[in-house]
Amino acid sequence: MAHQLREVGLDFIAAAPVRMVFVQEMSAPPKAVHRALAEDVPGWEEWFSAVTLARSTGDGSTREIHLRGGGRFQETILTAEAPEVYAYRVDVANAPGARAIAEEWRLTPAGPGTHVRWTFAVDGTAAFRAVARLGRPGLGRAFRDAVRRLDRRLAAQSS
Template sequence: MAKRLRPVTAEFLELAPTRLVFVSQLRAKPDQVFRELTEDASTWPLWFTAVRSAAYTGPPPYGPGAGRAVTLRGGSRFVESVVIWDAPHRFVYRVEQSNVPGLLAWMEEWLLAPSADGGTVLRFTMAIDAALTVRAAVRLARPGIARSVRAAATRLDARCTGP
């Protein structure tokens, strides 16, 4: 059964007990990346293989307050709400409910900045508060999460720029 998590604000991205931050350089422009991140959640499994399914829970137009349902490989499920939709620079959502035991609060941020070569510097942040055992597990999983995020960024870039 899904458990409701503590609602947090954007400040949580800096204050969370566990923060994982990953930076990637993409060839695609920020507006291309932002559209791929936000327009159709159902495309996420095409570039982020840890995601089994994702969908907005209501009709468009999407923006702050929009709901999303996400299932990861392995069965973790999340009900999320969009907190910040600042095209083409920042996309932030928090987890409202999850079936993962021990989670207390979770927020993710996709920050997109133009790079000197005309592409995008992507900074992805996971901010988590959880039981001590879950926080330890997340820290131990960091190298695997980093590989997954790096691979997702590469596939996201390819979807934005083509072959």
């Protein structure tokens, strides 16, 4: 059953009770990575294997995301400041016990490529927070695999 989550802003990403930060280097430049994150929303299905549906809704300031395993989310874009940051919060989710979720993709130049830092910030019941912490290794693996797949996709598009 889907339920409304607490409306949070960018400050939540630094202050959430549970924060998981993952980093990865990419060979693609920050502008290309940001464009893939913020503008090619349906493309997420191609490079983030956990995502089975991704589409912009409304005027493009919101998204609908479906995940493998049944997760369903309606999200609001908090910022799409090119090419440095892309962040969004989850407004509606079918995750039991979730109270607030926000994610931030921070992109910094690393030579000709990009240093990607993804922060996954959540709040919820004690059980939800515990499950989120237990899921850290899998979430990290999913992030690293997604970034590698996105890097290959962007390289193929530029050649």
